[in-house]
Amino acid sequence: MMNSIRNASLQLTNRCLITRNCQKKDDGYVRLFRSFCTTTSTNNKTGKNVVEKTVSANGIDFQVTIRNPDAPYPLLCLPGALGTGTSDFSNLLYDNESVGDDFSVIALDMRGLGGSQYKSNAENDRVHRDYPTNFYIRDALDAAKVMKALGHERYSLLGWSDGANSAVHLAAHPDTKAAVNSMVIFGGGAYVSQDDVKAWESLRDINSWSKTHRDEKAKIHGGLERLQMLNNDATDGWINIFQDSETNGDICLAALHQVDCPTLVLHGKKDVVCEIKHATYIARQIPDATLTVLPDGKHNIHQRYATVFHELVGEFLEQTMDSSRMTLSTPTTVGSGEDEVSKKNDDQPAIDDIAYGFMGSKALSVALKIGVFDAIDVVSKGEDNAVEGGATLNQILTHCKVPKERLRTLLSACVALKLINRRVLRGEDVFSLPEASAEQLVKSSKRYWGDYIVGQVDAQFYVRMKDLDTTILTGDTSSDGYEAWFDKDPDAAKRYTQAQHNGSLATGYGLLKRLPELSQGEKYPNLRMLDIGGGSGAFSIATARKVKDADCVILDLPNVIKVAEEIISKEDEQVRNRLSTVALSAADPGNWMIEDESFDVVLMSYVSGSISSDALSGLYQNAFRALRPGGMVVIHDFFVDNNGEGPKKAALWALTHVTVNPEGMGLRPGRIVKLLTENGLVGPKVEDMIPGTTQLIVATKPKLA
Numbered sequence: 001m002m003n004s005i006r007n008a009s010l011q012l013t014n015r016c017l018i019t020r021n022c023q024k025k026d027d028g029y030v031r032l033f034r035s036f037c038t039t040t041s042t043n044n045k046t047g048k049n050v051v052e053k054t055v056s057a058n059g060i061d062f063q064v065t066i067r068n069p070d071a072p073y074p075l076l077c078l079p080g081a082l083g084t085g086t087s088d089f090s091n092l093l094y095d096n097e098s099v100g101d102d103f104s105v106i107a108l109d110m111r112g113l114g115g116s117q118y119k120s121n122a123e124n125d126r127v128h129r130d131y132p133t134n135f136y137i138r139d140a141l142d143a144a145k146v147m148k149a150l151g152h153e154r155y156s157l158l159g160w161s162d163g164a165n166s167a168v169h170l171a172a173h174p175d176t177k178a179a180v181n182s183m184v185i186f187g188g189g190a191y192v193s194q195d196d197v198k199a200w201e202s203l204r205d206i207n208s209w210s211k212t213h214r215d216e217k218a219k220i221h222g223g224l225e226r227l228q229m230l231n232n233d234a235t236d237g238w239i240n241i242f243q244d245s246e247t248n249g250d251i252c253l254a255a256l257h258q259v260d261c262p263t264l265v266l267h268g269k270k271d272v273v274c275e276i277k278h279a280t281y282i283a284r285q286i287p288d289a290t291l292t293v294l295p296d297g298k299h300n301i302h303q304r305y306a307t308v309f310h311e312l313v314g315e316f317l318e319q320t321m322d323s324s325r326m327t328l329s330t331p332t333t334v335g336s337g338e339d340e341v342s343k344k345n346d347d348q349p350a351i352d353d354i355a356y357g358f359m360g361s362k363a364l365s366v367a368l369k370i371g372v373f374d375a376i377d378v379v380s381k382g383e384d385n386a387v388e389g390g391a392t393l394n395q396i397l398t399h400c401k402v403p404k405e406r407l408r409t410l411l412s413a414c415v416a417l418k419l420i421n422r423r424v425l426r427g428e429d430v431f432s433l434p435e436a437s438a439e440q441l442v443k444s445s446k447r448y449w450g451d452y453i454v455g456q457v458d459a460q461f462y463v464r465m466k467d468l469d470t471t472i473l474t475g476d477t478s479s480d481g482y483e484a485w486f487d488k489d490p491d492a493a494k495r496y497t498q499a500q501h502n503g504s505l506a507t508g509y510g511l512l513k514r515l516p517e518l519s520q521g522e523k524y525p526n527l528r529m530l531d532i533g534g535g536s537g538a539f540s541i542a543t544a545r546k547v548k549d550a551d552c553v554i555l556d557l558p559n560v561i562k563v564a565e566e567i568i569s570k571e572d573e574q575v576r577n578r579l580s581t582v583a584l585s586a587a588d589p590g591n592w593m594i595e596d597e598s599f600d601v602v603l604m605s606y607v608s609g610s611i612s613s614d615a616l617s618g619l620y621q622n623a624f625r626a627l628r629p630g631g632m633v634v635i636h637d638f639f640v641d642n643n644g645e646g647p648k649k650a651a652l653w654a655l656t657h658v659t660v661n662p663e664g665m666g667l668r669p670g671r672i673v674k675l676l677t678e679n680g681l682v683g684p685k686v687e688d689m690i691p692g693t694t695q696l697i698v699a700t701k702p703k704l705a
């Protein structure tokens with residue numbers, strides 16, 4: 001992943017032109033160009049003006065190859081691992097149809113590679129290509145310095161594979177981001193996993209690569225021996241990023257959130273070197289990003305589909321070249337053929353669905369309350385039921401005590417909403433449940449979460465949403481935050497907490513599956529977890545049930561803790577004994593009563609949006625204190641993507657939450673990642689939890705040096 005060598009069968013372009021400006025020696029190359037900005041000019045076969053320059057920056061003589069050096073808009077191109085400017089971007093540099101004559105394509109050889117192998121002002125003093133854990137950032141800062149030396153204050157960026165990762169850092173770093181007008185990245189990855197480590201190890205020996213690929217790279221790097229050495233170092237470097245407790249697998253996770261230039265993420269759907277999930281992830285985390293997928297593309301889309309690639313990149317650069325910001329967001333898929341560029345039109349809003357949405361929500365909660373779904377389930381499973389797999393209106397009536405005509409109207413609404421199916425049998429309506437309703441809306445089902453819909457969504461938030469207009473305008477609510485609400489109204493605390501329980505229990509089991517390190521015992525042999533804003537204790541209960549010897553502390557407001565204790569008391573003794581509670585407000589960071597460095601995991605599920613944004617940093621600081629070195633913070637919540645466009649459910653939940661906590665933060669991963677890293681946590685990773693609804697952020701407290 002993240003490098004052009006992982007896929008040994010990768011088809012390389014045959015236009016590796018690096019040797020044109022280097023004299024080959026037995027161990028590699030010696031420089032032809034020594035002084036700052038030495039230039040040699042070539043008119044290649046296309047008639048385009050391509051020059052090579054040596055530029056001194058950060059004590060190294062870097063080689064750049066530039067197409068159209070006098071064009072007004074510079075585009076800095078960063079190659080993949082063990083690639084060079086000319087080997088990786090020969091199409092952009094030399095094709096007749098590239099990205100347009102307004103752009104000056106500047107392809108850089110990274111330090112220690114290709115033509116950038118010598119220190120400035122020192123005869124034949126070689127630069128060793130090493131891979132410290134911050135090498136992506138170092139490459140980014142090198143590249144920015146080169147552009148400065150070339151006189152470019154502002155430019156666009158294009159990065160492939162490892163070069164994409166460095167491009168992200170360049171566009172995110174506080175010292176360099178102002179220079180970046182827009183960015184195109186493809187084939188890059190955001191993080192390293194154990195699977196990546198295995199894959200890299202399997203390709204450490206260059207004899208495992210295809211001969212063509214090995215020979216191409218050997219030609220660039222001065223022979224097989226040096227190539228093997230470089231590949232050993234690169235492989236160790238990538239693996240170190242995974243193993244190091246500071247980076248913790250973070251290639252550019254935290255940096256993504258700091259990128260604020262318009263970004264085009266391109267990816268080949270069939271890329272096995274860097275899977276499409278990285279591109280999807282990156283496009284969601286960069287606030288102003290759009291993702292375009294080439295369905296048949298692999299890792300080398302810029303070579304295999306050069307024409308389409310140039311069109312897409314050229315169009316994007318043209319739209320962003322005057323640095324007027326544009327909003328790009330809709331993921332698009334383009335045809336695999338070069339003539340098939342087609343983009344989806346933006347969907348139009350379903351205004352009537354939105355306007356009538358409250359009616360559907362109410363239909364669902366009333367149907368739950370009067371037991372319509374349970375009735376259909378019971379009747380259709382009854383042995384003496386003459387209507388196979390369903391229930392008639394009269395049969396439902398025997399369970400739901402409401403007048404027939406009104407029940408019929410309610411059933412019609414539910415059928416229209418697809419909550420219930422209708423068919424006609426012997427002239428009579430027969431109602432049945434679609435799979436989702438049977439699973440989620442019938443009380444006896446394991447995945448039932450109707451309590452939450454009725455007890456929280458309908459009884460509490462539906463009512464509060466009536467005041468949203470006032471709250472948005474003035475910040476006034478019927479109670480000021482959860483603390484005041486639940487202190488004043490213990491019944492509300494009880495109802496809210498009970499309603500949450502079932503749904504959160506299921507999510508708690510889901511979390512254990514998602515984060516196997518919680519349950520496998522290797523990382524945390526006697527897991528100790530602090531569950532801040534733990535509510536009913538659902539996540540802790542799920543953990544204590546599933547993880548032998550796990551010990552969980554549930555922290556919440558006093559009236560909530562009373563309910564949690566009731567719920568815990570119903571657990572088996574061996575589970576109950578490993579659950580304890582603390583009644584405390586997490587919104588008061590100064591009044592923290594938790595022992596330092598006593599937990600492996602601090603969980604905050606649906607809490608970050610429940611307290612005022614002013615208190616959030618203090619809460620994360622306390623979470624950091626509570627963790628042992630190597631321990632992790634797990635934040636689960638409704639996050640709106642950094643670009644503020646959705647997911648819809650998260651965006652609507654955030655709005656609803658304003659009616660309880662008007663001083664709360666509109667949660668976006670980037671904002672939370674920033675707060676976590678400011679409070680000392682490292683390697684933050686964001687991923688989906690409940691698809692389209694909630695996300696998870698995991699970050700680690702570094703181990704002691």
Ligand SMILES: C[S@@+](CC[C@H](N)C(=O)[O-])C[C@H]1O[C@@H](n2cnc3c(N)ncnc32)[C@H](O)[C@@H]1O
Nearest residue numbers: 482504533534535556557585586587605606610
């Ligand atoms: C939506 S519930 C989530 C409960 C639980 N974490 C779960 O996911 O099931 C939010 C919880 O945050 C708690 N909470 C809100 N403000 C709090 C505060 N200042 N201190 C402690 N807990 C708080 C609420 O009482 C409530 O239990």
